[in-house]
Amino acid sequence: DWSTGIGGGLWSTGLALAKYFELQQKEIEQNVLRSFPGKNELDVLELGSGNGFLSVCLLALLKGRISNLVSTDLADHLDLMNQTLEANQHLVPQGKVKVMEHKWGEFPPAKDDSLEARVNSGEKTFDLIVGSDVAYRPFLYDILIDSLLRFSSANTITLLGITMKDTKPEFFHKLHQAGFSYNRVADHQMPLEFRGTTFGILVVKKTMQ
Secondary structure, rough: OOOHHHHOOOOOHHHHHHHHHOOOOEEEEEHHHOOOOOOOOEEEEEOOOOHHHHHHHHHOOOOOOOEEEEEEEOHHHHHHHHHHHHOOHHHHHEEEEEEEEEEOOOOOOOOOOHHHHHHHOOOOOEEEEEEOOOOOOOOHHHHHHHOOOOEEEEEEEEEEEHHHOOOOHHHHHHHHHHOOEEEEHHHHHOOHOOOOOOOEEEEEOOOOO
C-alpha cells in the first residue's frame, strides 16, 4: 500500500530477509536461543516495519518462542501494520504482539511501567532486533544507531537487511564507533536469488557496554 509512503511497499531486502528466515529457520532459532541459555521465549523488536510483512515472518519463524514482539514505525504506518497482522491472525499469539510508533533516537521519559512506555523511553532491551532497508540515507545513521544502542543488551542479536548501493561505508564506520561488531551473512547461506548481489544481511552485536 504505497499510500503510506515508501514503507508501504515490500522492498527487496525485506524479501531477502524473509526468504533467509525460511531457508535458515532452525539455525537462526538455535543461534538466538544459544545466546540466551535457559530462556525459552524471546523478546523481539522490528524497527521500521513499514507494512508489517517481516513481523509476520518473525512470528512464523519463532512460533511458540516469542515472549513479546514489538513492531514499530512512524505513526502513519501503524494502520497498515495492524491490517497485515490481522490478516495473519493464525500466527499472532494473543497478548504478545504490540504495534507502536517509535521515532529513532527519541526516548521520552516513561510515564508508567507498561511495555509501550518502557520501549518509548528506551528502557526495554530485546533479544532479537530486525530491520530491513533502515540505513538507506546518511541522515538516518546516527538516530538508527541510537535506537540500537538503547534496545540492545550485551547478548542481543540484530539482523539488518541492506544494499551496498544505498548503505554507505559511513554507516559501518559509525556502527563500529558506537561499539558494535558486524558480520555479513555468507553468500552460500543466502537465498539463491540473492547470492552474488549487492544485497546483504548483517549480524550485529554489541562489543562494549
